Amino acid sequence: MSTCACAAAAAAAAAANQPPHQHGPGCGHTAIRHNGHVDYLQEGHLHHPHEGRVQEHSIAVSDTNPEGCTPPCAGHEPGHVHGPGCGHEAVPHGNHIDFLVNGRLHHPHGDHCDDHGPVEVVQG
Numbered sequence: 001m002s003t004c005a006c007a008a009a010a011a012a013a014a015a016a017n018q019p020p021h022q023h024g025p026g027c028g029h030t031a032i033r034h035n036g037h038v039d040y041l042q043e044g045h046l047h048h049p050h051e052g053r054v055q056e057h058s059i060a061v062s063d064t065n066p067e068g069c070t071p072p073c074a075g076h077e078p079g080h081v082h083g084p085g086c087g088h089e090a091v092p093h094g095n096h097i098d099f100l101v102n103g104r105l106h107h108p109h110g111d112h113c114d115d116h117g118p119v120e121v122v123q124g
């Protein structure tokens with residue numbers, strides 16, 4: 001299993017005798033339906049709670065979620081530049097990072113965004 005900064009934070013919390021964050025309905029993270037299960041977005045990672053541990057998932061490149069330069073997407077003002085703190089959630093897709101805008105993956109590319117297809121956000 002790969003580790004990430006979140007896993008390190010969880011380990012630090014465990015060392016401090018604090019219970020690690022439990023993803024679940026209402027935990028405060030955006031929930032995404034992925035291959036028939038639910039994952040949670042946290043700091044640009046797709047976390048899948050599994051038997052008390054958190055696995056790292058990524059949206060696979062597919063016909064539904066292609067990568068590459070696709071027709072420009074809408075959903076925010078022209079000229080919006082995605083990045084840390086831009087107000088959109090970062091989502092791992094293939095081996096790059098996209099941003100979640102109105103249920104679609106945006107990939108900043110030059111002076112526009114590529115549209116890398118839809119993801120299903122789980123409400124509630």
Ligand SMILES: [Zn+2]
Nearest residue numbers: 022023027029
């Ligand atoms: Zn959570």
Ligand SMILES: [Zn+2]
Nearest residue numbers: 034039048057
């Ligand atoms: Zn998953």
Ligand SMILES: [Zn+2]
Nearest residue numbers: 069070109114
């Ligand atoms: Zn492009």
Ligand SMILES: [Zn+2]
Nearest residue numbers: 081082086088
């Ligand atoms: Zn943005």
Ligand SMILES: [Zn+2]
Nearest residue numbers: 093098107116
């Ligand atoms: Zn993408």
Ligand SMILES: [Zn+2]
Nearest residue numbers: 101106107113
């Ligand atoms: Zn965009």
